[in-house]
Amino acid sequence: MSxxxxxxxxxxxxxxxxxxxxxxxxxLIDCDPVTGDPTQxxxxxxxxxxxxxxxxxxxGPQVHPLALFKTSHLRLFLAKLLET
Numbered sequence: 001m002s003x004x005x006x007x008x009x010x011x012x013x014x015x016x017x018x019x020x021x022x023x024x025x026x027x028l029i030d031c032d033p034v035t036g037d038p039t040q041x042x043x044x045x046x047x048x049x050x051x052x053x054x055x056x057x058x059x060g061p062q063v064h065p066l067a068l069f070k071t072s073h074l075r076l077f078l079a080k081l082l083e084t
Contacts, residue, residue, distance in 0.1 A: 011046045
Protein backbone atom coordinates (compact mmCIF):
# COMPACT_ATOMS: atom_id res chain seq x y z
CA MET A 1 0.00 0.00 0.00
CA SER A 2 1.37 3.44 -0.94
CA UNK A 3 2.01 6.26 1.52
CA UNK A 4 -0.72 8.27 -0.21
CA UNK A 5 -3.30 5.57 0.42
CA UNK A 6 -2.18 5.13 4.04
CA UNK A 7 -2.61 8.88 4.71
CA UNK A 8 -6.03 8.95 3.05
CA UNK A 9 -7.15 5.92 5.10
CA UNK A 10 -5.89 7.53 8.34
CA UNK A 11 -7.81 10.72 7.57
CA UNK A 12 -10.95 8.67 6.92
CA UNK A 13 -10.59 6.98 10.31
CA UNK A 14 -10.07 10.28 12.13
CA UNK A 15 -12.63 12.48 10.37
CA UNK A 16 -15.49 10.41 8.96
CA UNK A 17 -17.79 8.94 11.62
CA UNK A 18 -20.57 6.37 11.46
CA UNK A 19 -23.11 6.23 9.86
CA UNK A 20 -21.49 8.48 7.26
CA UNK A 21 -19.49 6.68 4.58
CA UNK A 22 -16.58 8.09 2.62
CA UNK A 23 -17.36 8.23 -1.10
CA UNK A 24 -13.82 9.10 -2.15
CA UNK A 25 -10.47 10.42 -1.02
CA UNK A 26 -7.77 12.26 -2.94
CA UNK A 27 -4.28 13.53 -2.26
CA LEU A 28 -3.73 17.04 -3.64
CA ILE A 29 -0.71 19.25 -4.30
CA ASP A 30 -0.77 23.03 -3.74
CA CYS A 31 1.16 24.08 -6.84
CA ASP A 32 -0.11 27.68 -6.92
CA PRO A 33 2.87 29.92 -7.80
CA VAL A 34 1.96 32.37 -4.99
CA THR A 35 0.81 30.13 -2.11
CA GLY A 36 2.49 26.86 -3.00
CA ASP A 37 5.52 25.41 -4.72
CA PRO A 38 4.97 24.78 -8.46
CA THR A 39 7.79 22.20 -8.49
CA GLN A 40 6.40 20.21 -5.55
CA UNK A 41 5.87 16.49 -6.11
CA UNK A 42 4.53 15.40 -2.70
CA UNK A 43 0.90 15.88 -1.71
CA UNK A 44 0.12 18.29 1.08
CA UNK A 45 -3.69 18.20 1.21
CA UNK A 46 -6.15 15.33 1.64
CA UNK A 47 -9.71 15.81 0.33
CA UNK A 48 -12.45 13.44 1.53
CA UNK A 49 -16.01 13.44 0.18
CA UNK A 50 -19.08 11.99 1.92
CA UNK A 51 -22.77 12.32 1.09
CA UNK A 52 -23.16 15.15 3.59
CA UNK A 53 -19.84 16.96 3.72
CA UNK A 54 -16.35 17.38 2.40
CA UNK A 55 -13.23 17.38 4.56
CA UNK A 56 -9.95 19.09 3.76
CA UNK A 57 -6.92 18.08 5.84
CA UNK A 58 -3.59 19.85 5.41
CA UNK A 59 -0.55 17.69 6.09
CA GLY A 60 1.92 19.15 8.54
CA PRO A 61 5.70 19.11 8.32
CA GLN A 62 5.79 15.84 10.26
CA VAL A 63 3.24 14.29 7.84
CA HIS A 64 0.51 14.32 10.46
CA PRO A 65 -2.81 14.57 8.61
CA LEU A 66 -4.53 16.75 11.17
CA ALA A 67 -2.20 19.70 11.25
CA LEU A 68 -5.28 21.62 10.07
CA PHE A 69 -8.61 20.42 8.82
CA LYS A 70 -11.86 21.97 7.66
CA THR A 71 -15.28 20.49 7.10
CA SER A 72 -18.26 21.94 5.31
CA HIS A 73 -21.77 20.72 4.68
CA LEU A 74 -22.00 19.77 1.03
CA ARG A 75 -25.58 21.02 0.64
CA LEU A 76 -24.64 24.55 1.83
CA PHE A 77 -21.57 24.58 -0.40
CA LEU A 78 -23.58 23.57 -3.48
CA ALA A 79 -26.31 26.14 -2.70
CA LYS A 80 -23.73 28.95 -2.51
CA LEU A 81 -22.10 27.72 -5.70
CA LEU A 82 -25.42 27.80 -7.58
CA GLU A 83 -26.19 31.35 -6.38
CA THR A 84 -23.27 32.80 -8.34
